[in-house]
Amino acid sequence: MLDSPFRPEPTFQHGKAPTTPTRSTTAILFCNLGTPDDPTPPAVRRYLAEFLSDHRVIEIPKVIWNLILHGIILRTRPKQSAAKYASIWTKEGSPLRLWTAKQALLLQGWLGERGHRVTVRYAMRYGNPSIPAQLDALKAEGVTRVLIVPAYPQYSATSTASVFDAVYGWAQQIRSIPELRFVNRYHDDPGYIAALAHQVREHWKHHGRPDKLVLSFHGVPERTLHLGDPYHCECHKTARLLAEALDLKPSEFQVTFQSRLGRAKWLEPYTEPTLIALGKAGVKRVDVFCPGFTSDCLETLEEIAMEGRAAFLTAGGKEFHHIACVNDQPTWIAALGAIAQNHLAGWPTQQGPDQVALDAMRARAVALGAKE
Numbered sequence: 001m002l003d004s005p006f007r008p009e010p011t012f013q014h015g016k017a018p019t020t021p022t023r024s025t026t027a028i029l030f031c032n033l034g035t036p037d038d039p040t041p042p043a044v045r046r047y048l049a050e051f052l053s054d055h056r057v058i059e060i061p062k063v064i065w066n067l068i069l070h071g072i073i074l075r076t077r078p079k080q081s082a083a084k085y086a087s088i089w090t091k092e093g094s095p096l097r098l099w100t101a102k103q104a105l106l107l108q109g110w111l112g113e114r115g116h117r118v119t120v121r122y123a124m125r126y127g128n129p130s131i132p133a134q135l136d137a138l139k140a141e142g143v144t145r146v147l148i149v150p151a152y153p154q155y156s157a158t159s160t161a162s163v164f165d166a167v168y169g170w171a172q173q174i175r176s177i178p179e180l181r182f183v184n185r186y187h188d189d190p191g192y193i194a195a196l197a198h199q200v201r202e203h204w205k206h207h208g209r210p211d212k213l214v215l216s217f218h219g220v221p222e223r224t225l226h227l228g229d230p231y232h233c234e235c236h237k238t239a240r241l242l243a244e245a246l247d248l249k250p251s252e253f254q255v256t257f258q259s260r261l262g263r264a265k266w267l268e269p270y271t272e273p274t275l276i277a278l279g280k281a282g283v284k285r286v287d288v289f290c291p292g293f294t295s296d297c298l299e300t301l302e303e304i305a306m307e308g309r310a311a312f313l314t315a316g317g318k319e320f321h322h323i324a325c326v327n328d329q330p331t332w333i334a335a336l337g338a339i340a341q342n343h344l345a346g347w348p349t350q351q352g353p354d355q356v357a358l359d360a361m362r363a364r365a366v367a368l369g370a371k372e
């Protein structure tokens with residue numbers, strides 16, 4: 001048996017020369033939250049039932065929650081949410097899925113241009129394509145190492161940990177588990193902050209500056225902060241670094257939290273009441289940017305760009321801008337690529353040295369009598 005720098009591929013067996021692998025054995029799974037398959041009440045109901053049955057998302061006793069979920073929420077919310085989804089749906093489908101798919105493709109291109117032989121796929125924590133289905137597919141393709149990259153820059157048990165749960169849950173059913181690595185957070189990554197700053201500056205280059213920049217993050221119940229969830233602190237750190245990059249004074253920006261669901265207290269200040277207060281206080285122009293969302297989705301396109309706009313203008317505001325998420329902006333793809341590259345360190349993904357070692361092994365195998 002030849003000593004090979006590659007395990008388990010390529011193999012030198014039965015007197016045949018090893019062949020150059022055509023596929024990569026390392027993969028990245030870029031995981032986002034998920035979205036319904038279509039903007040109809042039955043599809044939204046399926047999606048919400050899966051999402052809101054996750055104990056990471058709803059941290060109250062199951063018996064009580066099941067009564068609320070099945071007795072109230074799943075009877076009323078699918079219809080309301082489906083109408084909202086319909087207002088942002090595109091010919092190709094849900095914006096969240098489209099942006100996530102495009103980001104995965106661009107990430108693969110970015111890494112490929114730098115000599116990394118890595119397969120990049122995307123998955124959705126709720127809905128399709130699911131995390132287990134994508135991991136099954138990667139394994140069937142011969143992938144032996146997977147880097148899990150959540151689409152969430154700030155760590156929260158309600159989002160990031162839930163993605164990891166889905167991966168661990170899949171692994172429990174697998175005999176030969178691939179090597180797994182996880183990116184927990186990148187809320188203060190210089191490339192990510194630079195991409196955010198670039199996105200805001202580009203908007204201001206064309207539209208001028210606002211009186212106030214509102215940085216709106218997805219909310220979570222306040223209780224999670226007291227239980228030790230780092231999400232709140234990481235949102236504030238992202239906002240501080242972004243404000244520094246944009247050279248903003250404290251009076252020129254404000255951090256808020258959106259998307260509250262239910263009656264419990266969530267992280268404050270809430271986005272919509274803040275927009276109403278700013279409108280009433282005579283602030284003329286507000287720009288809202290959502291640094292925690294790496295893709296535009298229902299929460300940015302409908303809740304901010306439509307509902308938030310209406311709330312601010314009705315309260316007396318004169319001009320409202322929603323600044324698009326980083327989506328497919330090249331500086332963001334480069335940041336994501338660099339984050340992935342750092343976490344891939346030590347895994348053999350470079351084509352150059354791989355190819356050299358393969359060629360050397362092939363030559364030795366042939367010298368030892370193996371057929372080409």
Ligand SMILES: C=CC1=C(C)c2cc3[nH]c(cc4nc(cc5[nH]c(cc1n2)c(C)c5CCC(=O)O)C(CCC(=O)O)=C4C)c(C)c3C=C
Pocket residue numbers: 033034035036048057058077081094096152156158159218219220221231259261292293296297298299
């Ligand atoms: C009920 C609790 C919820 C928690 C906690 C929560 C945390 C959380 N969510 C995101 C990112 C997204 N959420 C999105 C939609 C959405 N979120 C909730 C509820 C909670 N989220 C619901 C019920 C919905 C569905 C829409 C609705 O019916 O209102 C989305 C958009 C999905 C899309 O299809 O476009 C994103 C993205 C994060 C990052 C997070 C914790 C930090």
Ligand SMILES: [Fe+2]
Pocket residue numbers: 218259
């Ligand atoms: Fe959410």
Ligand SMILES: [Fe+2]
Pocket residue numbers: 259298299303
């Ligand atoms: Fe919302």
